[in-house]
Amino acid sequence: MNVHLSYAECPARERLQRIVDPGSFHEWLPPAERLTSPHLAALGVPSSFDDGVAIGRATLAGRPVFVAAQEGRFMGGGVGEVHGAKLAGLLRRALRDRPHAVVLLAESGGVRLHEANAGLIAVSEVMRALLDVRAAGVPVVVLIGGANGCFGGMGIVARCADRVVMSDVGRLAMSGPEVIEASHGVDEFDARDRALVWRTTGGKHRWLTGDCDALVEDDVEAFRAAAIASLDASAPVTLETLEAEHALLAARLALLADVSHEDDAVALWSRLGVADAARVGDLDVDELRALRPA
Amino acid sequence: MKDDIAMNWNTLATALFGADHALRQDGDLLSGTATFDDQPLAVIGTTNHASIGVRLALAQARAVLDAIARHPGRPILLLIDTQGQQLRRRDELLGINRAMAHLGMTIDLARRRGHRVLGLVYDQALSGGFITSGLVADACDALPEAEIRVMRIPAMARVTKLPETLLARLSQSNPVFAPGVDNYVAMGGVRRLWRGDLRAALREALREAPREDRRAQDGAARGGRRLAAAVVQRVLDAA
Numbered sequence: 005m006n007v008h009l010s011y012a013e014c015p016a017r018e019r020l021q022r023i024v025d026p027g028s029f030h031e032w033l034p035p036a037e038r039l040t041s042p043h044l045a046a047l048g049v050p051s052s053f054d055d056g057v058a059i060g061r062a063t064l065a066g067r068p069v070f071v072a073a074q075e076g077r078f079m080g081g082g083v084g085e086v087h088g089a090k091l092a093g094l095l096r097r098a099l100r101d102r103p104h105a106v107v108l109l110a111e112s113g114g115v116r117l118h119e120a121n122a123g124l125i126a127v128s129e130v131m132r133a134l135l136d137v138r139a140a141g142v143p144v145v146v147l148i149g150g151a152n153g154c155f156g157g158m159g160i161v162a163r164c165a166d167r168v169v170m171s172d173v174g175r176l177a178m179s180g181p182e183v184i185e186a187s188h189g190v191d192e193f194d195a196r197d198r199a200l201v202w203r204t205t206g207g208k209h210r211w212l213t214g215d216c217d218a219l220v221e222d223d224v225e226a227f228r229a230a231a232i233a234s235l236d237a238s239a240p241v242t243l244e245t246l247e248a249e250h251a252l253l254a255a256r257l258a259l260l261a262d263v264s265h266e267d268d269a270v271a272l273w274s275r276l277g278v279a280d281a282a283r284v285g286d287l288d289v290d291e292l293r294a295l296r297p298a
Numbered sequence: 299m300k301d302d303i304a305m306n307w308n309t310l311a312t313a314l315f316g317a318d319h320a321l322r323q324d325g326d327l328l329s330g331t332a333t334f335d336d337q338p339l340a341v342i343g344t345t346n347h348a349s350i351g352v353r354l355a356l357a358q359a360r361a362v363l364d365a366i367a368r369h370p371g372r373p374i375l376l377l378i379d380t381q382g383q384q385l386r387r388r389d390e391l392l393g394i395n396r397a398m399a400h401l402g403m404t405i406d407l408a409r410r411r412g413h414r415v416l417g418l419v420y421d422q423a424l425s426g427g428f429i430t431s432g433l434v435a436d437a438c439d440a441l442p443e444a445e446i447r448v449m450r451i452p453a454m455a456r457v458t459k460l461p462e463t464l465l466a467r468l469s470q471s472n473p474v475f476a477p478g479v480d481n482y483v484a485m486g487g488v489r490r491l492w493r494g495d496l497r498a499a500l501r502e503a504l505r506e507a508p509r510e511d512r513r514a515q516d517g518a519a520r521g522g523r524r525l526a527a528a529v530v531q532r533v534l535d536a537a
Binding site for chain 1: 433474482532
Protein backbone atom coordinates (compact mmCIF):
# COMPACT_ATOMS: atom_id res chain seq x y z
CA MET A 5 0.00 0.00 0.00
CA ASN A 6 2.62 2.51 1.09
CA VAL A 7 5.96 2.96 -0.54
CA HIS A 8 8.70 3.33 2.07
CA LEU A 9 9.37 7.00 2.72
CA SER A 10 12.28 8.05 4.90
CA TYR A 11 11.14 10.24 7.79
CA ALA A 12 14.65 11.65 8.12
CA GLU A 13 14.71 12.85 4.53
CA CYS A 14 11.22 14.42 4.50
CA PRO A 15 10.80 18.18 4.95
CA ALA A 16 8.81 19.07 8.08
CA ARG A 17 5.56 19.98 6.36
CA GLU A 18 5.50 16.82 4.27
CA ARG A 19 6.26 14.77 7.36
CA LEU A 20 3.38 16.40 9.15
CA GLN A 21 0.93 15.85 6.27
CA ARG A 22 1.78 12.16 6.20
CA ILE A 23 1.74 11.55 9.94
CA VAL A 24 -1.81 12.88 10.41
CA ASP A 25 -4.92 11.73 8.52
CA PRO A 26 -4.74 12.70 4.83
CA GLY A 27 -5.88 16.27 4.21
CA SER A 28 -6.71 16.90 7.87
CA PHE A 29 -3.91 19.32 8.75
CA HIS A 30 -5.13 22.88 9.23
CA GLU A 31 -2.24 25.24 9.81
CA TRP A 32 -2.24 28.22 12.17
CA LEU A 33 -0.05 31.20 11.23
CA PRO A 34 0.84 29.59 7.87
CA PRO A 35 3.63 30.94 5.63
CA ALA A 36 1.09 33.13 3.83
CA GLU A 37 1.00 35.27 6.97
CA ARG A 38 4.74 35.86 6.59
CA LEU A 39 5.51 35.73 10.28
CA THR A 40 9.30 35.99 10.19
CA SER A 41 12.03 36.69 12.71
CA PRO A 42 12.92 40.39 12.79
CA HIS A 43 16.13 39.48 14.61
CA LEU A 44 17.45 37.43 11.68
CA ALA A 45 16.51 40.25 9.31
CA ALA A 46 18.44 42.74 11.46
CA LEU A 47 21.52 40.52 11.17
CA GLY A 48 21.11 40.19 7.43
CA VAL A 49 20.41 36.47 7.74
CA PRO A 50 17.73 34.92 5.48
CA SER A 51 14.45 34.33 7.28
CA SER A 52 11.56 31.94 6.72
CA PHE A 53 7.85 32.75 6.48
CA ASP A 54 7.07 30.23 9.22
CA ASP A 55 10.22 30.83 11.29
CA GLY A 56 11.03 27.15 10.94
CA VAL A 57 8.00 25.54 12.53
CA ALA A 58 4.53 24.57 11.30
CA ILE A 59 1.71 24.33 13.85
CA GLY A 60 -1.99 23.55 13.66
CA ARG A 61 -4.77 21.06 14.24
CA ALA A 62 -5.45 17.78 12.49
CA THR A 63 -6.98 14.40 13.05
CA LEU A 64 -5.05 11.24 13.80
CA ALA A 65 -6.96 8.00 13.35
CA GLY A 66 -10.03 10.23 13.29
CA ARG A 67 -9.30 11.89 16.61
CA PRO A 68 -8.60 15.60 17.05
CA VAL A 69 -4.98 16.43 17.79
CA PHE A 70 -2.75 19.49 17.76
CA VAL A 71 0.51 19.14 15.90
CA ALA A 72 3.79 20.96 15.37
CA ALA A 73 6.75 20.18 13.14
CA GLN A 74 10.15 21.83 13.33
CA GLU A 75 12.00 22.27 10.04
CA GLY A 76 15.59 21.16 10.48
CA ARG A 77 16.56 22.61 7.12
CA PHE A 78 15.97 26.12 8.42
CA MET A 79 18.58 27.18 11.01
CA GLY A 80 18.84 23.55 12.12
CA GLY A 81 15.42 23.82 13.73
CA GLY A 82 16.79 26.37 16.16
CA VAL A 83 14.32 27.97 18.55
CA GLY A 84 14.03 31.75 18.21
CA GLU A 85 11.46 34.15 19.63
CA VAL A 86 8.71 33.57 17.05
CA HIS A 87 9.43 29.86 16.62
CA GLY A 88 9.26 29.34 20.38
CA ALA A 89 6.12 31.44 20.76
CA LYS A 90 4.36 29.37 18.09
CA LEU A 91 5.14 26.22 20.07
CA ALA A 92 4.14 27.80 23.38
CA GLY A 93 0.96 29.19 21.80
CA LEU A 94 0.01 25.77 20.45
CA LEU A 95 0.42 24.26 23.91
CA ARG A 96 -1.58 27.05 25.57
CA ARG A 97 -4.31 26.50 23.04
CA ALA A 98 -4.21 22.77 23.77
CA LEU A 99 -4.70 23.55 27.45
CA ARG A 100 -7.77 25.59 26.52
CA ASP A 101 -9.27 23.38 23.80
CA ARG A 102 -8.25 19.91 25.07
CA PRO A 103 -7.48 17.93 21.90
CA HIS A 104 -6.92 14.19 22.37
CA ALA A 105 -3.16 14.69 22.12
CA VAL A 106 -0.40 17.08 21.08
CA VAL A 107 2.09 15.57 18.65
CA LEU A 108 5.41 17.36 18.30
CA LEU A 109 7.69 16.42 15.41
CA ALA A 110 10.88 17.70 17.02
CA GLU A 111 13.98 18.45 15.01
CA SER A 112 16.22 21.06 16.55
CA GLY A 113 19.75 21.93 17.50
CA GLY A 114 18.26 23.81 20.45
CA VAL A 115 18.32 27.53 21.01
CA ARG A 116 18.95 29.61 17.86
CA LEU A 117 22.15 31.50 18.61
CA HIS A 118 21.17 34.57 16.56
CA GLU A 119 18.49 35.30 19.14
CA ALA A 120 19.82 33.14 21.91
CA ASN A 121 18.42 34.95 24.94
CA ALA A 122 14.92 35.02 23.49
CA GLY A 123 15.27 31.37 22.48
CA LEU A 124 16.41 30.30 25.93
CA ILE A 125 13.46 31.97 27.63
CA ALA A 126 11.14 30.60 24.94
CA VAL A 127 12.29 27.02 25.55
CA SER A 128 11.46 27.40 29.23
CA GLU A 129 8.05 28.82 28.32
CA VAL A 130 7.47 25.79 26.08
CA MET A 131 8.49 23.52 28.97
CA ARG A 132 6.07 25.13 31.37
CA ALA A 133 3.24 25.16 28.84
CA LEU A 134 3.92 21.51 27.94
CA LEU A 135 3.80 20.46 31.58
CA ASP A 136 0.50 22.35 31.98
CA VAL A 137 -0.94 20.35 29.08
CA ARG A 138 0.42 17.11 30.49
CA ALA A 139 -1.02 17.91 33.92
CA ALA A 140 -4.41 18.46 32.29
CA GLY A 141 -4.31 14.84 31.07
CA VAL A 142 -3.71 15.64 27.41
CA PRO A 143 -0.81 13.45 26.29
CA VAL A 144 2.12 15.14 24.60
CA VAL A 145 3.97 12.87 22.18
CA VAL A 146 7.36 13.77 20.73
CA LEU A 147 8.60 12.16 17.50
CA ILE A 148 12.36 12.25 16.86
CA GLY A 149 13.83 11.09 13.59
CA GLY A 150 15.04 14.14 11.68
CA ALA A 151 18.56 14.44 10.33
CA ASN A 152 19.42 17.20 12.81
CA GLY A 153 18.33 15.22 15.85
CA CYS A 154 16.81 16.78 18.95
CA PHE A 155 19.34 18.67 21.03
CA GLY A 156 19.82 21.40 23.58
CA GLY A 157 16.70 22.83 25.12
CA MET A 158 14.51 20.74 22.83
CA GLY A 159 16.24 17.61 24.15
CA ILE A 160 15.02 18.65 27.59
CA VAL A 161 11.54 19.50 26.32
CA ALA A 162 11.29 16.06 24.70
CA ARG A 163 11.95 14.37 28.03
CA CYS A 164 9.17 16.41 29.64
CA ALA A 165 6.62 14.79 27.33
CA ASP A 166 4.38 11.83 28.11
CA ARG A 167 5.92 9.75 25.38
CA VAL A 168 8.95 9.82 23.09
CA VAL A 169 9.12 7.93 19.79
CA MET A 170 12.46 7.61 17.97
CA SER A 171 13.83 5.96 14.89
CA ASP A 172 17.20 4.24 14.92
CA VAL A 173 18.67 7.15 12.94
CA GLY A 174 17.18 9.71 15.33
CA ARG A 175 19.40 11.36 17.93
CA LEU A 176 18.39 12.75 21.30
CA ALA A 177 20.83 14.52 23.60
CA MET A 178 21.81 17.82 25.18
CA SER A 179 25.09 19.11 23.71
CA GLY A 180 26.15 18.11 20.22
CA PRO A 181 29.33 16.05 19.75
CA GLU A 182 31.06 18.95 18.00
CA VAL A 183 30.45 21.24 20.97
CA ILE A 184 31.84 18.69 23.41
CA GLU A 185 34.86 18.01 21.21
CA ALA A 186 35.52 21.76 20.90
CA SER A 187 35.30 22.11 24.66
CA HIS A 188 37.28 19.09 25.89
CA GLY A 189 39.11 17.73 22.90
CA VAL A 190 38.87 14.83 20.51
CA ASP A 191 39.78 12.32 23.20
CA GLU A 192 36.66 13.32 25.11
CA PHE A 193 34.33 12.97 22.13
CA ASP A 194 35.42 12.39 18.53
CA ALA A 195 32.55 14.00 16.65
CA ARG A 196 33.62 12.30 13.42
CA ASP A 197 33.35 8.82 14.92
CA ARG A 198 29.82 8.09 13.72
CA ALA A 199 29.52 4.81 15.56
CA LEU A 200 30.48 6.51 18.81
CA VAL A 201 28.02 9.35 18.18
CA TRP A 202 25.23 6.85 17.62
CA ARG A 203 26.17 4.74 20.64
CA THR A 204 25.99 7.90 22.75
CA THR A 205 22.93 9.70 21.39
CA GLY A 206 21.17 7.46 18.85
CA GLY A 207 17.75 5.85 18.86
CA LYS A 208 19.00 2.35 19.63
CA HIS A 209 20.81 3.58 22.74
CA ARG A 210 17.84 5.65 23.87
CA TRP A 211 15.58 2.65 23.37
CA LEU A 212 17.76 0.28 25.40
CA THR A 213 17.98 2.79 28.26
CA GLY A 214 14.28 3.64 28.15
CA ASP A 215 14.93 7.26 27.17
CA CYS A 216 12.48 6.70 24.34
CA ASP A 217 9.27 4.72 24.69
CA ALA A 218 9.07 3.34 21.17
CA LEU A 219 11.70 2.56 18.55
CA VAL A 220 10.64 2.55 14.90
CA GLU A 221 12.19 2.26 11.48
CA ASP A 222 13.10 5.44 9.62
CA ASP A 223 9.75 5.38 7.87
CA VAL A 224 6.96 7.95 7.93
CA GLU A 225 4.28 5.28 8.12
CA ALA A 226 6.00 3.67 11.11
CA PHE A 227 6.05 7.01 12.92
CA ARG A 228 2.36 7.48 12.12
CA ALA A 229 1.52 4.10 13.59
CA ALA A 230 3.56 4.87 16.70
CA ALA A 231 1.85 8.25 17.07
CA ILE A 232 -1.57 6.61 16.84
CA ALA A 233 -0.51 4.04 19.44
CA SER A 234 0.46 6.94 21.74
CA LEU A 235 -2.92 8.69 21.63
CA ASP A 236 -3.92 7.43 25.06
CA ALA A 237 -0.46 7.56 26.58
CA SER A 238 -1.23 10.21 29.16
CA ALA A 239 1.18 9.70 32.07
CA PRO A 240 0.43 12.12 34.92
CA VAL A 241 3.41 13.50 36.81
CA THR A 242 3.17 12.82 40.55
CA LEU A 243 5.59 12.74 43.44
CA GLU A 244 5.59 8.95 43.08
CA THR A 245 6.45 8.97 39.36
CA LEU A 246 9.23 11.50 39.95
CA GLU A 247 10.62 9.41 42.82
CA ALA A 248 10.66 6.42 40.47
CA GLU A 249 12.36 8.47 37.78
CA HIS A 250 14.90 9.68 40.30
CA ALA A 251 15.69 6.16 41.44
CA LEU A 252 16.13 5.05 37.83
CA LEU A 253 18.51 7.88 36.96
CA ALA A 254 20.50 7.53 40.19
CA ALA A 255 20.90 3.79 39.63
CA ARG A 256 22.01 4.40 36.06
CA LEU A 257 24.63 6.89 37.21
CA ALA A 258 25.97 4.36 39.71
CA LEU A 259 26.21 1.65 37.03
CA LEU A 260 29.10 3.36 35.31
CA ALA A 261 30.97 4.63 38.37
CA ASP A 262 33.82 2.17 37.84
CA VAL A 263 33.82 2.09 34.03
CA SER A 264 36.51 3.84 32.01
CA HIS A 265 35.91 5.75 28.82
CA GLU A 266 36.37 2.75 26.53
CA ASP A 267 33.16 1.03 25.46
CA ASP A 268 31.11 2.58 28.22
CA ALA A 269 27.96 2.38 26.10
CA VAL A 270 28.29 -1.37 25.77
CA ALA A 271 29.03 -1.63 29.50
CA LEU A 272 25.94 0.40 30.29
CA TRP A 273 23.65 -1.73 28.11
CA SER A 274 25.14 -4.89 29.52
CA ARG A 275 24.65 -3.75 33.11
CA LEU A 276 21.10 -2.71 32.30
CA GLY A 277 20.50 -6.35 31.44
CA VAL A 278 20.77 -6.26 27.67
CA ALA A 279 21.87 -9.63 26.32
CA ASP A 280 24.50 -9.53 23.60
CA ALA A 281 25.23 -5.86 24.26
CA ALA A 282 28.36 -5.98 22.10
CA ARG A 283 26.22 -6.80 19.04
CA VAL A 284 23.79 -3.88 19.39
CA GLY A 285 25.43 -1.88 16.60
CA ASP A 286 24.81 -4.70 14.11
CA LEU A 287 21.19 -5.37 14.99
CA ASP A 288 18.17 -4.01 13.15
CA VAL A 289 15.19 -2.32 14.75
CA ASP A 290 13.11 -5.50 15.12
CA GLU A 291 15.96 -7.32 16.83
CA LEU A 292 16.62 -4.31 19.06
CA ARG A 293 13.01 -4.12 20.19
CA ALA A 294 13.27 -7.63 21.58
CA LEU A 295 16.41 -6.78 23.55
CA ARG A 296 15.10 -4.16 25.94
CA PRO A 297 15.09 -5.40 29.53
CA ALA A 298 11.66 -5.54 31.13
CA MET B 299 35.01 40.64 34.25
CA LYS B 300 31.90 40.57 36.35
CA ASP B 301 33.28 37.66 38.34
CA ASP B 302 35.33 40.13 40.33
CA ILE B 303 32.34 41.75 41.93
CA ALA B 304 29.77 38.95 42.02
CA MET B 305 28.49 38.11 45.45
CA ASN B 306 29.75 35.03 47.29
CA TRP B 307 26.88 32.71 48.27
CA ASN B 308 27.78 32.89 51.94
CA THR B 309 27.77 36.69 51.91
CA LEU B 310 24.38 36.59 50.25
CA ALA B 311 23.01 34.00 52.70
CA THR B 312 24.32 36.02 55.64
CA ALA B 313 22.70 39.18 54.31
CA LEU B 314 19.38 37.39 53.83
CA PHE B 315 19.25 35.05 56.80
CA GLY B 316 21.90 36.20 59.26
CA ALA B 317 25.27 34.74 60.15
CA ASP B 318 23.73 31.67 61.76
CA HIS B 319 22.01 30.52 58.57
CA ALA B 320 22.04 26.74 58.21
CA LEU B 321 22.94 26.58 54.52
CA ARG B 322 25.77 24.23 53.63
CA GLN B 323 28.03 23.74 50.66
CA ASP B 324 28.80 20.21 49.51
CA GLY B 325 31.06 20.43 46.48
CA ASP B 326 29.17 22.63 44.03
CA LEU B 327 25.80 22.00 45.72
CA LEU B 328 24.16 24.39 48.16
CA SER B 329 21.30 23.28 50.36
CA GLY B 330 19.65 23.76 53.68
CA THR B 331 16.79 25.32 55.52
CA ALA B 332 16.85 29.02 56.25
CA THR B 333 14.59 31.00 58.50
CA PHE B 334 13.15 34.15 56.99
CA ASP B 335 10.63 36.34 58.76
CA ASP B 336 10.21 33.47 61.24
CA GLN B 337 9.21 31.08 58.44
CA PRO B 338 11.26 28.13 57.16
CA LEU B 339 12.52 28.40 53.60
CA ALA B 340 14.14 25.58 51.60
CA VAL B 341 17.25 26.80 49.82
CA ILE B 342 18.71 24.77 46.94
CA GLY B 343 21.40 25.88 44.57
CA THR B 344 24.87 25.70 43.14
CA THR B 345 28.12 27.61 43.43
CA ASN B 346 31.62 27.75 41.88
CA HIS B 347 30.00 28.47 38.48
CA ALA B 348 28.91 24.84 38.65
CA SER B 349 28.85 22.79 35.52
CA ILE B 350 25.54 20.93 35.71
CA GLY B 351 26.03 17.28 34.87
CA VAL B 352 23.80 14.31 35.65
CA ARG B 353 25.09 14.07 39.22
CA LEU B 354 24.45 17.70 40.13
CA ALA B 355 21.09 17.80 38.38
CA LEU B 356 20.04 14.76 40.41
CA ALA B 357 21.38 16.23 43.66
CA GLN B 358 19.23 19.33 43.18
CA ALA B 359 16.22 17.25 42.16
CA ARG B 360 16.66 15.17 45.34
CA ALA B 361 16.52 18.31 47.45
CA VAL B 362 13.36 19.53 45.68
CA LEU B 363 11.68 16.13 46.07
CA ASP B 364 12.57 16.10 49.77
CA ALA B 365 11.04 19.54 50.22
CA ILE B 366 7.83 18.38 48.53
CA ALA B 367 7.63 15.15 50.53
CA ARG B 368 8.66 16.39 53.97
CA HIS B 369 7.62 20.02 54.01
CA PRO B 370 4.49 20.51 51.89
CA GLY B 371 4.00 24.10 50.85
CA ARG B 372 7.35 25.36 52.16
CA PRO B 373 8.73 28.08 49.87
CA ILE B 374 11.82 27.15 47.86
CA LEU B 375 14.59 29.58 46.91
CA LEU B 376 16.88 28.47 44.06
CA LEU B 377 20.31 30.11 44.25
CA ILE B 378 21.80 30.05 40.77
CA ASP B 379 25.44 30.08 39.76
CA THR B 380 26.18 27.85 36.78
CA GLN B 381 28.36 27.81 33.70
CA GLY B 382 25.71 25.68 31.97
CA GLN B 383 25.34 22.00 31.25
CA GLN B 384 28.39 19.78 31.65
CA LEU B 385 30.02 19.23 28.27
CA ARG B 386 31.10 15.61 28.72
CA ARG B 387 30.38 12.55 26.61
CA ARG B 388 29.64 10.42 29.68
CA ASP B 389 26.88 12.80 30.71
CA GLU B 390 25.34 12.55 27.26
CA LEU B 391 25.55 8.77 27.38
CA LEU B 392 23.78 8.80 30.74
CA GLY B 393 21.01 11.04 29.38
CA ILE B 394 21.86 14.46 30.78
CA ASN B 395 18.86 15.92 28.96
CA ARG B 396 16.63 13.47 30.85
CA ALA B 397 18.28 14.33 34.17
CA MET B 398 17.80 18.04 33.52
CA ALA B 399 14.21 17.50 32.45
CA HIS B 400 13.74 15.58 35.70
CA LEU B 401 15.09 18.52 37.71
CA GLY B 402 12.80 20.91 35.87
CA MET B 403 9.84 18.62 36.45
CA THR B 404 10.49 18.40 40.19
CA ILE B 405 10.44 22.21 40.34
CA ASP B 406 7.29 22.28 38.24
CA LEU B 407 5.62 19.75 40.53
CA ALA B 408 6.60 21.77 43.59
CA ARG B 409 4.84 24.80 42.09
CA ARG B 410 1.75 22.76 41.29
CA ARG B 411 1.59 21.49 44.85
CA GLY B 412 1.57 24.98 46.25
CA HIS B 413 5.21 25.64 46.96
CA ARG B 414 6.26 29.15 46.10
CA VAL B 415 9.44 28.65 44.01
CA LEU B 416 11.76 31.60 43.38
CA GLY B 417 14.98 31.67 41.38
CA LEU B 418 17.76 34.12 42.16
CA VAL B 419 20.76 34.45 39.86
CA TYR B 420 23.37 35.67 42.32
CA ASP B 421 26.46 35.07 40.18
CA GLN B 422 26.11 33.66 36.67
CA ALA B 423 23.54 31.69 34.71
CA LEU B 424 24.25 30.11 31.36
CA SER B 425 22.19 28.10 28.92
CA GLY B 426 21.12 24.63 29.95
CA GLY B 427 22.01 25.18 33.59
CA PHE B 428 19.40 27.93 33.75
CA ILE B 429 16.52 26.42 31.74
CA THR B 430 15.71 23.80 34.34
CA SER B 431 16.21 25.94 37.42
CA GLY B 432 15.35 29.64 37.57
CA LEU B 433 13.55 29.67 34.25
CA VAL B 434 10.96 27.12 35.43
CA ALA B 435 10.42 28.68 38.86
CA ASP B 436 7.36 30.84 39.56
CA ALA B 437 9.66 33.76 38.85
CA CYS B 438 13.36 34.41 38.56
CA ASP B 439 15.09 37.48 39.94
CA ALA B 440 18.77 38.45 39.82
CA LEU B 441 21.37 40.55 41.54
CA PRO B 442 22.46 43.53 39.41
CA GLU B 443 26.06 42.29 39.23
CA ALA B 444 25.02 38.84 38.00
CA GLU B 445 25.74 37.64 34.48
CA ILE B 446 23.25 35.79 32.29
CA ARG B 447 24.01 34.61 28.80
CA VAL B 448 24.01 31.83 26.26
CA MET B 449 27.18 32.89 24.49
CA ARG B 450 29.57 35.84 24.47
CA ILE B 451 29.66 37.95 21.32
CA PRO B 452 33.12 36.81 20.03
CA ALA B 453 32.08 33.15 20.27
CA MET B 454 28.73 33.93 18.71
CA ALA B 455 30.51 35.69 15.83
CA ARG B 456 32.62 32.58 15.21
CA VAL B 457 29.68 30.18 15.29
CA THR B 458 27.28 32.30 13.26
CA LYS B 459 30.03 33.62 10.94
CA LEU B 460 28.66 37.14 11.41
CA PRO B 461 30.99 40.12 11.91
CA GLU B 462 31.70 40.80 15.56
CA THR B 463 31.40 44.54 14.98
CA LEU B 464 27.88 44.09 13.60
CA LEU B 465 26.85 41.99 16.59
CA ALA B 466 28.39 44.45 19.04
CA ARG B 467 26.58 47.36 17.40
CA LEU B 468 23.19 45.65 17.23
CA SER B 469 23.49 44.45 20.82
CA GLN B 470 23.27 48.08 21.94
CA SER B 471 19.64 48.28 20.89
CA ASN B 472 18.46 44.66 20.75
CA PRO B 473 18.59 42.50 23.89
CA VAL B 474 17.82 39.16 22.20
CA PHE B 475 21.33 37.78 21.82
CA ALA B 476 23.93 39.71 23.83
CA PRO B 477 24.98 38.73 27.37
CA GLY B 478 23.66 40.81 30.23
CA VAL B 479 21.26 40.64 33.11
CA ASP B 480 19.51 43.83 31.95
CA ASN B 481 18.74 42.15 28.64
CA TYR B 482 16.98 39.34 30.48
CA VAL B 483 14.99 41.83 32.51
CA ALA B 484 13.96 43.65 29.32
CA MET B 485 12.81 40.35 27.79
CA GLY B 486 10.83 39.33 30.87
CA GLY B 487 13.03 36.31 31.60
CA VAL B 488 14.14 37.96 34.82
CA ARG B 489 11.34 39.58 36.79
CA ARG B 490 13.39 42.19 38.62
CA LEU B 491 16.82 42.99 40.03
CA TRP B 492 17.43 43.09 43.76
CA ARG B 493 18.95 46.45 44.62
CA GLY B 494 19.60 47.83 48.07
CA ASP B 495 17.88 45.97 50.90
CA LEU B 496 18.13 42.27 49.96
CA ARG B 497 15.77 41.16 52.73
CA ALA B 498 13.12 43.55 51.49
CA ALA B 499 13.62 42.23 47.97
CA LEU B 500 13.15 38.61 49.06
CA ARG B 501 10.08 39.56 51.09
CA GLU B 502 8.60 41.30 48.07
CA ALA B 503 9.40 38.34 45.81
CA LEU B 504 7.76 35.81 48.14
CA ARG B 505 4.68 38.00 48.27
CA GLU B 506 4.40 39.33 44.72
CA ALA B 507 5.93 36.87 42.26
CA PRO B 508 3.21 35.66 39.87
CA ARG B 509 2.26 31.99 39.86
CA GLU B 510 1.34 31.95 36.17
CA ASP B 511 3.87 32.46 33.39
CA ARG B 512 3.71 36.18 32.55
CA ARG B 513 7.17 36.52 31.06
CA ALA B 514 6.09 37.05 27.46
CA GLN B 515 3.73 39.86 28.52
CA ASP B 516 6.48 41.38 30.67
CA GLY B 517 8.88 41.23 27.76
CA ALA B 518 6.36 43.04 25.54
CA ALA B 519 5.61 45.69 28.16
CA ARG B 520 9.31 46.31 28.74
CA GLY B 521 10.04 46.43 25.01
CA GLY B 522 12.71 43.72 25.05
CA ARG B 523 10.68 40.91 23.53
CA ARG B 524 8.01 42.47 21.42
CA LEU B 525 6.68 39.45 19.52
CA ALA B 526 6.34 36.46 21.83
CA ALA B 527 3.14 37.45 23.64
CA ALA B 528 1.49 38.66 20.43
CA VAL B 529 2.37 35.46 18.58
CA VAL B 530 0.97 33.32 21.41
CA GLN B 531 -2.23 35.36 21.26
CA ARG B 532 -2.44 34.99 17.49
CA VAL B 533 -2.16 31.22 17.87
CA LEU B 534 -4.94 31.26 20.45
CA ASP B 535 -7.15 33.35 18.15
CA ALA B 536 -6.34 31.72 14.80
CA ALA B 537 -9.32 30.45 12.84
